[in-house]
Amino acid sequence: MELIFDGHNDILLRLWMANDSSGQGYIEGMDTHIDAAKAKAGGLTGGFFAMFTPQQNATGEAILGTDPITMTDAQSATDAMIGIFQSLCREHPQIIRQCHNKEEIEAAMAAGIMAAVLHIEGAEAIAPDLSNLENYYRQGLRSIGPVWSRSNAFGHGVPFDFPGSPDQGAGLTQAGKNLIRACDEMGIMIDLSHLNEAGFWNIASLTSRPLIATHSNIHALSPSPRNLTDQQLAAIAESGGLVGLNFASGFLREDGEKTAATALDVMIRHLDYLLEHLGEDGVALGSDFDGAVIPEAIGTAAGLPNLTAAMADAGYGKALIAKICRQNWLDMIAKQIG
Numbered sequence: 001m002e003l004i005f006d007g008h009n010d011i012l013l014r015l016w017m018a019n020d021s022s023g024q025g026y027i028e029g030m031d032t033h034i035d036a037a038k039a040k041a042g043g044l045t046g047g048f049f050a051m052f053t054p055q056q057n058a059t060g061e062a063i064l065g066t067d068p069i070t071m072t073d074a075q076s077a078t079d080a081m082i083g084i085f086q087s088l089c090r091e092h093p094q095i096i097r098q099c100h101n102k103e104e105i106e107a108a109m110a111a112g113i114m115a116a117v118l119h120i121e122g123a124e125a126i127a128p129d130l131s132n133l134e135n136y137y138r139q140g141l142r143s144i145g146p147v148w149s150r151s152n153a154f155g156h157g158v159p160f161d162f163p164g165s166p167d168q169g170a171g172l173t174q175a176g177k178n179l180i181r182a183c184d185e186m187g188i189m190i191d192l193s194h195l196n197e198a199g200f201w202n203i204a205s206l207t208s209r210p211l212i213a214t215h216s217n218i219h220a221l222s223p224s225p226r227n228l229t230d231q232q233l234a235a236i237a238e239s240g241g242l243v244g245l246n247f248a249s250g251f252l253r254e255d256g257e258k259t260a261a262t263a264l265d266v267m268i269r270h271l272d273y274l275l276e277h278l279g280e281d282g283v284a285l286g287s288d289f290d291g292a293v294i295p296e297a298i299g300t301a302a303g304l305p306n307l308t309a310a311m312a313d314a315g316y317g318k319a320l321i322a323k324i325c326r327q328n329w330l331d332m333i334a335k336q337i338g
Contacts, residue, residue, distance in 0.1 A: 002308045003109060005326040006047035007214035007244030007286030008119070008193070009034055012081040013052050014290045021080070023088035027095065033289035033300045036095050039114060042304035046105055046115035046326070048143055048214060049085060052122055052291070053077040066150040066159065074124035075132075082139055085118065098140050101338040102330050109326075117333075119191070119214075122148030122157070128175040130182050137186055142337045143214070144183060145191035146176055147199065149226070154179050155199040158225035162256035166225045166232075171198030180206045189336040192216070193246075193286070194226065204235050210335060211241035215286030217251045218273045224251050233277040242332045243274055244286025245324075247294045260296040264310040267295065271311070271324070280320055284328045 011034045015023050029035045034044065053074040055065035089098045096114040099105045108115035118140045126133055147157035154176035156169040183190050184207055192200055192213040204211060213236065219227040228243065236243060245267065250258040252266050274283040289301060297306050311321050
């Protein structure tokens with residue numbers, strides 16, 4: 001079975017929404033794409049664990065609305081998710097381990113322990129003056145997506161309308177530009193997923209690091225604003241960057257439907273396109289497990305071998321499959337964060 005390092009999951013959000021402060025649902029199993037048993041069954045042995053703050057409705061229930069949220073709410077949710085994560089790693093060190101660099105990731109994966117790296121999706125928890133960024137770094141934050149699909153102090157995310165262009169809205173604010181420079185200096189990876197096109201080009205002009213989209217797909221194949229244009233892919237390729245294939249059906253399908261009845265060959269078409277434009281070293285996986293509608297042929301993390309089997313059936317050799325499944329992420333992490 002192929003071992004997999006995944007560019008994006010939302011299991012910490014699911015645990016937080018379930019008021020599971022100890023993360024016990026991850027250990028004992030729950031109705032999610034990822035838990036300890038599903039991960040082991042599917043070969044998922046590492047990944048970026050996202051912390052995303054949803055809107056809340058009048059009764060306090062989490063909803064995926066696109067209205068701005070306050071820094072206070074974002075910090076409260078982010079700190080709670082860090083607490084869940086730290087509890088899991090502390091109480092179950094043979095199941096999940098917090099990692100900060102490639103060496104730690106490889107050691108955990110070799111021991112059969114989930115190698116988990118903290119990521120913030122939408123930087124509302126970060127103060128616009130960046131005064132708390134170092135504190136989050138000390139707690140293990142190694143990757144930030146400046147925006148989710150809503151505006152914040154740092155920039156503007158793309159909406160979820162379909163079909164649509166990513167070229168919607170203004171680029172990064174001055175605070176956003178300062179965030180990019182600070183992350184470059186500290187060794188925090190910047191994730192371009194959810195950014196609009198203006199913000200993408202701002203980052204491309206500001207950073208000397210490879211450009212990364214942890215969980216994005218191809219606009220030419222599925223014209224969602226969340227997906228990458230050929231021009232963006234060319235810039236990522238020129239920088240020596242990487243794109244993680246998003247499993248979300250709405251970003252895979254030509255019709256944009258969010259349906260589990262989405263065939264694996266649709267995912268292979270996106271992988272083929274990424275390989276054509278980025279080369280074998282620029283393509284990885286960014287599942288969006290627990291944050292999206294996933295093709296039923298995969299279903300949960302336990303179904304990941306079905307995707308690797310589809311890669312083999314499509315003519316991908318063992319070396320290429322290993323690159324897509326883990327090695328490209330590990331090599332990029334070494335470049336980005338050590």
